[in-house]
Amino acid sequence: MILLPIETDRLLIRPFAPDDIDAMSRIYGDPAVMEYVCLGILDRVATTALLEQYQRDQEEHGLSTWAVVEKASGAVVGDVGFGVYPPTGEPELGYTLAAPAWGRGYGLEAAAACVAAAFAEIPHGRIVAKIEPQNERSLNLAGRLGMRTVETIDVDGHPHLLLALERA
Secondary structure (H helix, E strand, C coil): CCCCCEECCCEEEECCCHHHHHHHHHHHCCHHHHCCCCCCCCCHHHHHHHHHHHHHHHHHHCCCEEEEEECCCCCEEEEEEEEEECCCCEEEEEEEECHHHCCCCHHHHHHHHHHHHHHHHCCCCEEEEEECCCCHHHHHHHHHHCCEEEEEEEECCEEEEEEEEECC
8 A cells, every 4th residue: 555645845646536626627638638548538527437436446456546736836737646557466657747737847756756655665576657659758757767668568459668667
């Protein structure tokens, strides 16, 4: 189980709350943000269902996808966290940021904090991520975390790179 909240200098990472639906509906409804997200563009109903699933995942698995909150403004600017990679049961890192938050280093800051928490608090020796080869922003972020490509996999008929980061 990963203990929450996770704090960085600029961000608070916490479970989603009902008040987050509007902000996340805008984020998940933005075609630019969702271009490489396998879920596709989500409406408010689908966003609500997804946030409810994240809450169930947290309760059942002790890890999930969480809200990324900008401390200075209190605004929810995206998500970060872990699913379970089905073939191996390993934590699978994911992150989504609102387009206005791009280029500020929030993605790296949030993902690095989550990776550190995962390696400190759960027993897995490796964290993985699935990223489409064309998603340069996400590949760059994963590389800055120290993740390396281990293989190419198929996700719903589309090639993805499986990247991994081993516990130090």
